[in-house]
Amino acid sequence: MAEIRLENVSKLFAGDVVAVNDITLDIADGEFLVLVGPSGCGKSTLLRMIAGLEEVTDGQISIAGTDVTELAPRRRDIAMVFQSYALYPHMSVRQNLAYGLKVRRTPKAQIARRVDEVAKLLGLSDLLDRRPGQLSGGQRQRVAMGRAIAREPKAFLMDEPLSNLDAKLRVGMRASLQQLHSRLGVTTIYVTHDQIEAMTLGQRVAVMREGRILQADEPQKLYQEPRDLFVAAFIGSPAMNLVEATIDGGDVTFGQFRIPLAAGRRPLRDTGGRVVLGIRPESFEDTAFASGDLPRIEVQVEVLEELGSDAHVFFLVDAPRITAETLEASEEEATLLALEKALFTARVDARTRARVGERLQLAVDPQRFHFFDPDTGASLLQPAEPARATGAPGTPVPA
Amino acid sequence: MSASAATPAGAPQPRRARRGRRKLATQTGWNLVGIAVIVVMVFPVYWMISTAFKSDGEITSGSWFPLQPTLQHFRSAMAGADHPYFWNSVANSLIVVCVTVALSMVIAFFAAVALAKFRFTGRKVFIVLMIGIQMLPQAGLIIPLYLVLRQYGQTGTLTGVIITYMTFVLPFSVWTLRGFIIGIPRDLEEAAMVDGSSRVGAFVRILLPLVAPGLVATSVFAFITSWNEFIFANVLLNDNSKQTVTVWLSYFTGTARHTDWGALMAASTLTAIPVVIFFVLVQRKIAFGLTAGAVKG
Numbered sequence: 129m130a131e132i133r134l135e136n137v138s139k140l141f142a143g144d145v146v147a148v149n150d151i152t153l154d155i156a157d158g159e160f161l162v163l164v165g166p167s168g169c170g171k172s173t174l175l176r177m178i179a180g181l182e183e184v185t186d187g188q189i190s191i192a193g194t195d196v197t198e199l200a201p202r203r204r205d206i207a208m209v210f211q212s213y214a215l216y217p218h219m220s221v222r223q224n225l226a227y228g229l230k231v232r233r234t235p236k237a238q239i240a241r242r243v244d245e246v247a248k249l250l251g252l253s254d255l256l257d258r259r260p261g262q263l264s265g266g267q268r269q270r271v272a273m274g275r276a277i278a279r280e281p282k283a284f285l286m287d288e289p290l291s292n293l294d295a296k297l298r299v300g301m302r303a304s305l306q307q308l309h310s311r312l313g314v315t316t317i318y319v320t321h322d323q324i325e326a327m328t329l330g331q332r333v334a335v336m337r338e339g340r341i342l343q344a345d346e347p348q349k350l351y352q353e354p355r356d357l358f359v360a361a362f363i364g365s366p367a368m369n370l371v372e373a374t375i376d377g378g379d380v381t382f383g384q385f386r387i388p389l390a391a392g393r394r395p396l397r398d399t400g401g402r403v404v405l406g407i408r409p410e411s412f413e414d415t416a417f418a419s420g421d422l423p424r425i426e427v428q429v430e431v432l433e434e435l436g437s438d439a440h441v442f443f444l445v446d447a448p449r450i451t452a453e454t455l456e457a458s459e460e461e462a463t464l465l466a467l468e469k470a471l472f473t474a475r476v477d478a479r480t481r482a483r484v485g486e487r488l489q490l491a492v493d494p495q496r497f498h499f500f501d502p503d504t505g506a507s508l509l510q511p512a513e514p515a516r517a518t519g520a521p522g523t524p525v526p527a
Numbered sequence: 528m529s530a531s532a533a534t535p536a537g538a539p540q541p542r543r544a545r546r547g548r549r550k551l552a553t554q555t556g557w558n559l560v561g562i563a564v565i566v567v568m569v570f571p572v573y574w575m576i577s578t579a580f581k582s583d584g585e586i587t588s589g590s591w592f593p594l595q596p597t598l599q600h601f602r603s604a605m606a607g608a609d610h611p612y613f614w615n616s617v618a619n620s621l622i623v624v625c626v627t628v629a630l631s632m633v634i635a636f637f638a639a640v641a642l643a644k645f646r647f648t649g650r651k652v653f654i655v656l657m658i659g660i661q662m663l664p665q666a667g668l669i670i671p672l673y674l675v676l677r678q679y680g681q682t683g684t685l686t687g688v689i690i691t692y693m694t695f696v697l698p699f700s701v702w703t704l705r706g707f708i709i710g711i712p713r714d715l716e717e718a719a720m721v722d723g724s725s726r727v728g729a730f731v732r733i734l735l736p737l738v739a740p741g742l743v744a745t746s747v748f749a750f751i752t753s754w755n756e757f758i759f760a761n762v763l764l765n766d767n768s769k770q771t772v773t774v775w776l777s778y779f780t781g782t783a784r785h786t787d788w789g790a791l792m793a794a795s796t797l798t799a800i801p802v803v804i805f806f807v808l809v810q811r812k813i814a815f816g817l818t819a820g821a822v823k824g
Contacts, residue, residue, distance in 0.1 A: 180720075180721070181717050181720070181721070200720070200725070201717075201720045201721045202721070202722070202723045202724060202725060207721065207722070208717075208718065208721045210714045210717070210718060211714075212712060212714050214714035214715050214717070216715060216718075216719070217715075217737065218736045227719070227722050228723050231719075231723040231724050231728060231732075232723045275718075275722070279722070
């Protein structure tokens with residue numbers, strides 16, 4: 129077990145493509161850190177740099193206090209689980225599990241004991257003599273995990289290990305991974321593009337975009353206090369509703385709606401009245417089930433999704449739409465305009481009387497509004513600070 | 528009336544029957560084509576082997592089967608006064624083929640790894656050139672190659688023949704092996720490196736076993752091509768004691784007055800035996816290898 133420290137780490141590919149841009153991050157001993165972001169954001173490259181599979185262009189990586197920047201992967205004492213599992217197809221499960229120990233010249237008796245322990249832990253005991261080709265996807269995934277565990281490395285690096293599994297199996301595996309981590313307590317860096325996976329697994333989640341870490345925080349903090357428009361849009365399902373709005377005295381206006389602001393929840397900086405307003409779907413409620421003192425808006429129900437536990441009501445707002453995708457597609461954060469109208473999602477009580485095509489009264493809680501600078505994307509609920517998070521653990525994020 | 532009423536109700540049946548008949552006819556047609564192909568391919572081999580065992584009388588009478596089988600032609604081919612150098616030729620051929628196959632496999636493997644795994648300037652040109660070379664007619668290369676080899680005193684030597692054979696065995700082998708290596712996911716090697724292997728260790732423990740079926744398949748090709756090659760060997764090897772089996776075989780048709788068909792067929796059968804043995808030995812490996820290669824992590 130060990131802590132991992134990244135200091136100003138950068139990676140430039142041929143043609144001056146910046147994959148990882150000046151990342152500084154500390155991962156505490158025994159911590160489960162998730163790197164999350166859209167494809168191409170550099171998260172896998174960063175993981176491969178920690179593994180030693182990609183050269184570091186600039187900066188320093190240390191594991192357990194030792195500078196490993198120039199060390200070969202085998203000298204770093206880490207284990208990696210690949211998206212494709214990368215099981216050796218010509219070896220049995222037993223040989224796959226034992227490989228890392230064997231190449232390190234561990235005594236045979238010890239290898240056999242360790243393989244048996246790991247097989248028992250992961251329920252692989254009956255499969256030890258099979259080849260990877262004879263296993264199901266879930267079994268292969270467990271063998272890949274077992275191969276990492278068997279060696280008792282200082283840290284686990286996992287590159288989207290659940291993405292090849294079907295949805296149901298993935299949920300089960302997620303829980304198993306959490307159990308495993310709490311049992312083994314090994315420092316783990318986990319890469320995924322799935323924000324639900326990130327939120328459920330990570331003790332801390334680092335959101336990456338274009339080679340940088342935008343914010344690294346505990347999942348709840350990331351959700352409640354996104355420091356950046358992109359983080360706000362990326363984290364949460366259904367996603368945060370984002371729309372261009374204007375602050376006018378004590379009210380915020382977006383599309384056809386005008387809502388009075390809550391006393392303690394206003395932009396801390398003046399951006400000329402223009403802001404990007406963010407409202408989480410659960411900040412809305414059908415007035416039939418909401419407290420009476422909240423401001424109300426009347427909407428036309430476009431789509432209704434009844435999920436049993438709750439219902440999602442979709443309604444149009446007469447203002448341009450902003451989503452994580454449009455943020456990603458735009459070259460500069462300043463150009464956040466899109467032609468489509470914003471389609472808002474409200475998560476309301478399952479007993480709602482909402483019907484498609486009919487009008488519905490929604491209560492909305494201004495105490496839970498988020499405001500972002502339309503030019504830089506930075507949160508306006510936090511005092512101005514260097515726009516990019518360094519992601520050091522315990523970095524204070526004022527509410 | 529009853530007949531006209533029966534027709535619509537019974538209509539699907541004749542249609543189904545017609546479809547069934549057409550299907551059967553198509554199937555029979557394809558089977559006949561298959562049988563014809565087999566006959567065309569197998570019959571010459573049968574004729575060669577059966578003639579080798581026929582008596583002279585049966586050969587001239589054009590008998591279909593060796594009714595009085597004899598080994599006389601084999602004796603004459605291997606040790607007859609007219610056809611010396613059989614064992615010499617076999618030894619020469621084995622030397623040429625084994626060295627060509629072994630050297631080609633080693634060089635081709637490394638070249639294929641370089642082409643499949645690394646990006647370097649001129650890589651694409653190199654690959655295109657390799658395919659381009661395959662398209663040149665071999666006969667066109669005889670004179671230039673002869674001139675080059677003569678300059679270095681390599682005509683009439685087995686070394687010269689080996690070098691010549693490698694000019695056409697190597698490009699094909701590199702090309703084929705590259706395909707096999709590309710099919711092996713990079714993750715496997717990387718997993719081995721993270722697990723504790725060096726690059727060379729990952730190469731030997733992971734890449735080599737996975738590419739083994741490819742090596743076997745390619746070496747079969749190299750073996751057959753080198754063993755059966757005649758033109759270059761005939762041009763380069765003038766000394767009878769240095770000739771390969773295909774050159775030795777050509778002498779059986781050499782006499783103008785008379786061709787000893789029995790001995791010729793016996794000699795041809797003997798020449799084919801090593802290739803068949805080699806193939807029987809390695810074909811199981813190829814079949815196994817293809818399934819093993821299909822399993823990806």
